[in-house]
Amino acid sequence: MTAAQDVLRELEALGSEQTRKTYRRHGATEPMFGVKFGDLEKLRKRLGRDQALARALWQSKNHDARVLAAMIADPAAFDLETLARWQAEATCNLQSDALIGHVGARLPAAAAAATAWLDASAEPQRRAGWVLVSHLAQESPDLEDSFFANLLPRIEREIHEAPNRTREAMNRTLIAIGARSDGLARLATAAARKIGPVEVDHGDTDCKTPDAVSYIAKAREHRAKQEAKHGGKAAAKPAKATAKKATAKKATAKSRRAGAEA
Template sequence: MTFDDLFAQLRALGSEQTRNTYLRHGFGDNTFGVSYAHLGVLKKQFVGRGKDKALATQLARQLWQTGNHDARTLATMIADPQQLAPAEAEAWAAEVRNHALADALAGFVAGTDYAWAKAAEWTEAPGEYAQRLGYALLSRLALPGSTAPDDAFAPYVARIEQRLQAAPNRAKEGMNGALIAIGGRSENLRRQVELAADRIGPVVIDHGDTACQTPAIRPYLAKMWARKAVKA
């Protein structure tokens, strides 16, 4: 498949209803309004056993260069983590201007060999979306299956406690999510996160003209651990 063919497919899959939703979420005007379900279908053409990873990564680079939100989101879904160099990921990160794309790029970088280095770098970076990217990446690294020890996450709990309330809006949201992800890893980290959450107090996020709500950390973790107990 050529880039032109793929970009034409993206354009055709867009809908005005989805585009308006994306606009309300602050994704910017350069979007076709392609649903994540449709993006997932496109992804299957490039990701999986026997697929050409080099071709997928080259198409991802071209998709990113368009500046289109849907194209950039798809780029993060089809690029091969082993073929995109740290400098390229950094260049992509510098152009992120909304929280959804920050989360999508974080999901990609989580699969690279330089994920922890970028988490350390981006969580310290100035700027709302650089920080959002860093904390979204930290959340990914905290998901089940990671072999990282609790000690790798504990310093971030203390740092978030100190910085969350003064952080920019979407960075603050990323920090809140990172605390929840970290608190879901172990009973020890759960206790650390809950005590930090008590000291932080209520977290208020401006979600714009949407119905999104900010999860409260203690109740969310209680539900998370209750589900774990049922599965066990």
């Protein structure tokens, strides 16, 4: 029995019909076992980075196996072509988002990938581009703020006419950009006020569309408290902590961990 077969057996034992029902509401399709994200995270920690195992799990086409594959895949084994191929093979946003968060955002050329996907003709790639930008805003302190500021006018122009799930990702990205720095918070908040309420059909789920203005304010308030607590040292850290604690647990995590929470 191969390592992949061992992991698939373990995933099957961890699955439940209740979680399968939840995943179906978020667009996942068979085959799948219905493994909660908390259990997948435990497996990720135990398995570590393993590209060969990740490739085998991804090729199984099982939903849970593919999410775990994204979680343990080695970003160093990916170029933009490989990332694009895996993303195109994803059968739902849960798989695509896991791949982008655990692999795509860690590639040196991630910003170039995001820019290319935003102009893609296929809606899944355009949505993936915005999800990638949201991760970069949280996790890539070396990127210039201008990269994100230049995307705000595009969000203003396109968000209301974008397809439903792309609209959701754009709103998430708007919040992540605003959470990144004080300067971007002012620009993103002004953009959010111009945009107004964003309507997203979340289907038969408990997900809600976060209000960008209030979420950006909460994120920046949290970061200011962290900086005061640590004597300004928090300013040297990536905005990831701020965004995840003040926004992603309530907004981004709705997509990445929908099955465990909704």
